[in-house]
Amino acid sequence: MNNQTQCMKLDGNQLRIEEVVSIARSATPIELTAEALENVRRSRAMVEKMVDEKRVVYGITTGFGKFSDVMVQGEDSSKLQENLIMSHACGMGEPYSVEVVRAMMALRINALAKGYSGIREETLLHLVEMCNRGVHPVIPQQGSLGASGDLAPLAHMVLVMLGKGQATVNGRLLSGADALHEVGLSPIRLQAKEGLALINGTQAMSAQLALALHDSRVVLESAEVIAAMTIEALRGIPKAFDPQLHLVRPHPGQQESAKRLLQHLAGSKRTSEQGELRVQDPYSLRCIPQVHGATRDTLEYVWTTVSRECNSVTDNPILFTETGDVISGGNFHGQPMAFAADFLAIAIAELANISERRTERLVNPQLSGLPGFLTENGGLHSGFMITQYVAASIVSENKVLCHPASVDSIPSSANQEDHVSMGTTAARKLRTVVANTTKVLAIEYLAASQAIEFGTGELGAGTGRAYEQLRKVISRLHEDREMHPDLAAAEDLVQKGTLVWE
CATH class of the missing domain: 1.10.275.10 (Fumarase/aspartase (N-terminal domain))
Structure with a gap:
């Protein structure tokens, strides 16, 4: 094979x-x-x-x-x-x-x-x-x-x-x-x-969780560099990512996200200082470490939980050769995995939520100061107008999918098995949320790259590399064209982590 x-x-x-x-x-x-x-x-x-x-x-x-x-x-x-x-x-x-x-x-x-x-x-x-x-x-x-x-x-x-x-x-x-x-x-x-x-x-739910965790980690790292590109496109203020700010609220994920953003923006000539253009950025830019960081912390919790499950005995009865005991219990119950899947789905969906808000800021001329919908000839061309619709649609779908499966239970086997976890349903929904979030981030990636075309100055260490990766496969949008192939190509880059790692 x-x-x-x-x-x-x-x-x-x-x-x-x-x-x-x-x-x-x-x-x-x-x-x-x-x-x-x-x-x-x-x-x-x-x-x-x-x-x-x-x-x-x-x-x-x-x-x-x-x-x-x-x-x-x-x-x-x-x-x-x-x-x-x-x-x-x-x-x-x-x-x-x-x-x-x-x-x-x-x-x-x-x-x-x-x-x-x-x-x-x-x-x-x-x-x-x-x-x-x-x-x-x-x-x-x-x-x-x-x-x-x-x-x-x-x-x-x-x-x-x-x-x-x-x-x-x-x-x-x-x-x-x-x-x-x-x-x-x-x-x-x-x-x-x-x-x-x-x-x-519990191997059906655990298998899906293991794959979803791997993909979630890739999506999170991609989200950081894409967000940094949007910051450059909108001339955002990196001071909000200063380590001393995050030291006084020491959530590990928040600190790590702030650190990654500064690394991606290192050397950039596309950002601004506090008071130069505005005193503060909107939340979708300024609060990236707090939102992405919370997702980081959730991912770490779920990673630990699933790693433990991967090496657990989850059947019944369980035989203990050293003592001779045969114990009927409930190690097959998927509640730990159900909670983990629902929790991670919520955390990953928030990456899409805040990404869609950044995309809105990129395409809305009243918020961006850039040409409307990132097109050079608005009216004749619609540019990125409908890509934001698509992102909003997918984000809304994620909200439905994030309704927790783990709070549901239906008795089975003539009420002998009278409480169940619905963990496999939670894991299936999670994988859809991760895939959907990849699509939303791909839209922001494409829009941020287009927005960058309207500015000047050197890009950051990470953002410059991500921009070049995109431009290897997708050219700048000068006039309207079929967007689906571009979005699919951007999605593939996000999914594989190509814009973060070789």
Whole structure:
């Protein structure tokens, strides 16, 4: 699937968000450590002992959910696990992208590698090989309550391991059986506890959060340099970013954002001093560190929370080989991820909110002192008039999407599972908010670059570089033209972080 030779070694304890992204987007292969495999074997031995002793243990010798009081033994134990997967694979809607599926697979592998779930070594290695050989299950996006784990999405993942369902291989849609055959794998038969071990976890929401976090960090850094370009275009006052001002309100994100703005503006001849043109800038310029900084602090909190989840045991029951305890609990409950996703969505949406206000200042001649809508021949040409409409529309859409999913709950499984997190819904909405914010920032990026054309003087260290990056692919607007291709190109630069990093 790829030419990389270096594997990502997973042991259940040290997987970083950057590594999840690498597995998801660069097809970095996975390998389990020897210690992880030994932990898996010990955990499995514990399951087999309980089956032999006919102990009453949830999900191993009993049914699931409301059926936890129904005993299942002998040959039916294997059939129980297969039935679990088939009955739970009832998701709906458009399928997740390949990158989300790969992140989901990697995170589930890492959780099982910790050795608390009772899966067989050969079953776990089968999932590893599917990921490494590019078998990507088709997983519908809708259907998870975010408690009892992401049951429906993960069940669709496991279907393919059984030779059922559908998967893509090199972009081709195949049946599960054909997909496995295509890469030299055979279907497996699940044994006691394995179906439950594979689907009872938070990996659908965590996968989306990990990818959204990576993208959010890129978007935030891009937002800083784009905002600095707008400051130059409007001859803003960098004194508002003076370190001594932010030292007396020492929020780390605020201080970092002020620092980044000054770095991007270093050497600029396009800014002004207090009292030179105006005493103070409007909030959308003057308060960038306070707004962007709050987003920075939120991102750091969510990053820590999701990093912790990436290396957690989130299924049920959990087997403790050192003590012999089998504990039924609620580690599958997605509330921590639900809160994190909702919180980050709000924080990222604010980058779009304040960006749209800066775009308005750029195109409005009463606020900018620049030609109306940044066109040289207003009236005949509309210039950037409608791009601000588009930004306003997307910002408004984000406001709807930022309604928290985590405050909702619907009882399920005959009221046995009577409180759920809706964390997967929160994570899906978050990714849309991040994508929308990228678009709004792309509009400001394009408008700020156009506005800069009407001034003179050297640009700052960071802003000059960002301007040059844009002009490599998008020329100055002299007369009206189709704007969609320009906006798409600018969006691509923002999304990749090209205007900040090579």
